[in-house]
Each structure stands twice: as structure tokens, then as C-alpha cells.
Amino acid sequence: xxxxxxxxxxxxxxxxxxxxxxxxxxxxxxxxxxxxxxxxxxxxxxxxxxxxxxxxxxxxxxxxxxxxxxxxxxxxxxxxxxxxxxxxxxxxxxxxxxxxxxxxxxxxxxxxxxxxxxxxxxxxxxxxxxxxxxxxxxxxxxxxxxxxxxxxxxxxxxxxxxxxxxxxxxxxxxxxxxxxxxxxxxxxxxxxxxxxxxxxxxxxxxxxxxxxxxxxxxxxxxxxxxxxxxxxxxxxxxxxxxxxxxxxxxx
Ligand SMILES: Nc1ncnc2c1ncn2[C@@H]1O[C@H](COP(=O)(O)OP(=O)(O)OP(=O)(O)O)[C@@H](O)[C@H]1O
Numbered sequence: 001x002x003x004x005x006x007x008x009x010x011x012x013x014x015x016x017x018x019x020x021x022x023x024x025x026x027x028x029x030x031x032x033x034x035x036x037x038x039x040x041x042x043x044x045x046x047x048x049x050x051x052x053x054x055x056x057x058x059x060x061x062x063x064x065x066x067x068x069x070x071x072x073x074x075x076x077x078x079x080x081x082x083x084x085x086x087x088x089x090x091x092x093x094x095x096x097x098x099x100x101x102x103x104x105x106x107x108x109x110x111x112x113x114x115x116x117x118x119x120x121x122x123x124x125x126x127x128x129x130x131x132x133x134x135x136x137x138x139x140x141x142x143x144x145x146x147x148x149x150x151x152x153x154x155x156x157x158x159x160x161x162x163x164x165x166x167x168x169x170x171x172x173x174x175x176x177x178x179x180x181x182x183x184x185x186x187x188x189x190x191x192x193x194x195x196x197x198x199x200x201x202x203x204x205x206x207x208x209x210x211x212x213x214x215x216x217x218x219x220x221x222x223x224x225x226x227x228x229x230x231x232x233x234x235x236x237x238x239x240x241x242x243x244x245x246x247x248x249x250x251x
Contacts, residue, residue: 002064003028003167003197004049004080009058011044011221018044019221022058026167029194033208034201036218042201043085045218046169049199050082051075062167079166085175087152088159091145095136095155098144099127102162127162134158134188150181157188168192170200174207186210209233 004026011019019041026032034042047053049060051072059068067075076082089098103123131137134154139147144155153173160168173189174182186207192198202208208215208229215232217224225231225238232238 001028002026003030003062004199005061006045006049007059007061009045009048009055009060011041011048011053012056017221019048019055022218022221022223024216024223024226026197026199028063028197031189031192031198031211031213032200033212033215034199034218035203035205035208035215036224040218041221042218043171044221046082046171046199046201050080050169076163079164080169081160081163081165081167082169083156083160083171083173085171087144087156089144089152089155092143094141094143095131095147096127096140098155098159099130099162100124102159103127130158130162150177150184153177153181153185154188157185165196167197167199170198172201172203174202174204182207 002025004024006022006024009019009022010017022041022045024032034045036042044053048055051067051070051074055068059066061067062075062078062080067078067080089095090101093101100123103126104120128137128140131140134157136151136155136158139151144152147155153176157170157173160170170189174185177185182204189198189200189207189211198211200211212229214226214228216226217232217238219241224241225235227235
């Protein structure tokens with residue numbers, strides 16, 4: 001079954017073409033990497049799929065249903081969840097409060113978060129279980145701004161999972177990570193249950209080739225190639241245009 005279909009998507013801003021007629025289909029349960037040089041249009045494609053940006057042309061389908069005009073928050077409610085290159089958690093709140101905010105989905109507004117959590121023991125316990133699972137329990141009461149960078153990135157992923165994704169869009173989950181954090185995140189990405197479809201942008205070829213089932217290559221806003229990791233690795237055109245330089249500069 002197809003989870004996500006991008007059909008002939010183009011985007012122009014002030015006459016400049018950022019994406020041109022990009023199409024791709026991601027099957028349910030697939031891990032799809034989107035790669036390409038800086039400025040290739042990867043993040044713009046994510047923003048269009050997530051509903052943050054309207055395409056100039058083309059359509060987006062989610063489990064067979066068109067959602068090209070659906071606002072981002074309604075796509076999220078259907079299970080299309082996105083993580084960001086920069087951590088999107090609230091920096092002034094604690095790690096635990098951030099998890100609770102996602103779990104409560106706005107219900108805290110009625111009573112105030114403290115009151116609701118006091119009454120809703122089950123939610124608090126669920127939040128603590130999430131933190132345990134993601135190795136964040138020891139910093140539950142720390143403000144996010146005081147967390148080391150690697151743990152901030154881990155929290156970004158944990159929050160995405162709390163939102164119960166059916167399709168998870170991850171924008172550079174390994175960006176800027178030190179070697180030890182990188183291994184930890186790559187290992188966690190590898191363990192994501194198969195009922196979650198994953199589409200991720202990454203410049204780290206080790207992570208891409210170890211996690212992805214299929215790889216889409218964007219170049220100058222166009223689809224340059226798509227295939228299995230082996231097909232992409234063995235494609236001389238891609239090596240010439242992109243892989244060679246990236247493997248040496250980012251691996
Ligand atoms: N709102 C905008 N207005 C004008 N130009 C834009 C806008 N958004 C993106 N661009 C341009 O479109 C191109 C593609 O940007 P995009 O961020 O999608 O690339 P990317 O492949 O994600 O790059 P990176 O790997 O550096 O994150 C870039 O040249 C960028 O400067």
C-alpha cells in the first residue's frame with residue numbers, strides 16, 4: 001500500500017524555480033532517504049508535503065487521499081509528523097513538559113498543565129515511560145536549553161513519536177552530531193517499528209545507506225534518480241554529480 005505520493009510537484013518563488021515536476025511514491029513501512037547537494041530543494045519538498053508551503057503545481061496524497069490543500073495541523077492529526085533540522089521543542093520548558101504538551105494535545109489549556117497532570121496520572125506515567133525509552137529520564141526536569149545538543153536531537157525524535165506518526169518526515173536527524181551520538185541515533189532510526197513509514201533527509205551517507213530501503217536523489221530541484229542503496233551507489237552519474245564529493249566531505 002502507498003503511504004505517500006508526491007505527484008508532479010513544482011515550486012517557484014519570485015520567479016525562481018526551486019522544485020520542478022518532482023514525483024515520488026513511498027510505500028507503507030518503507031524507509032526512504034532524500035539526498036542531494038545543498039540547495040537541491042529537499043527541505044522545500046518536505047515543507048510542501050507537511051503543508052507548510054503550497055506547491056505552485058502538483059498534488060500530494062496520503063494513504064491514497066489527496067491532501068494538497070489540507071493545512072499542516074490537519075495533516076499532523078492524520079499522522080503525518082515532521083521533525084526539524086533545528087530542534088523544535090520549547091527551550092524554556094523542561095524535557096518532561098515538552099512531552100506532556102504533545103501528549104495532552106492542547107487539553108492543558110482548559111485547566112492549566114499542572115492541574116491536568118495532577119489529575120491525569122496516566123498521562124504523566126506515559127510521559128515518563130517515553131523518556132525512559134529514549135534515554136532521557138535523567139534529564140526530565142531540565143530545561144531543554146540546558147541539554148547537550150545530542151540530547152536535544154534525541155528529544156526532537158522522541159516528541160515526533162509521542163505524536164503517533166504513520167508517516168514520519170525527518171529533516172537531517174543526524175545533523176551536527178558527534179560520532180557517539182550519531183551512532184546512537186542511527187541505531188534508533190534502524191529500530192523504528194515498520195508500521196511507521198519514514199522519509200528522511202540526510203547528508204550522512206553512512207546513516208542513509210544503513211537505514212534506507214530506497215533513495216531519492218534531488219539535484220537543482222529535479223529528481224535525478226531513485227533506487228535501492230546498491231543502485232544509487234553503483235550509478236556513475238550520481239557518483240559524478242554528487243556522491244563522491246559528499247562521501248568525502250560529510251562521512
Ligand atoms: N522561500 C524561499 N524564497 C526564495 N528562495 C528559497 C526559499 N526557500 C528556499 N529557497 C531556495 O531554494 C533552494 C532550495 O532550498 P532547500 O532549503 O529546499 O534546499 P535543501 O536541499 O534542503 O538544502 P540543504 O541541504 O542546504 O538544507 C535554495 O537555493 C534556497 O536558497
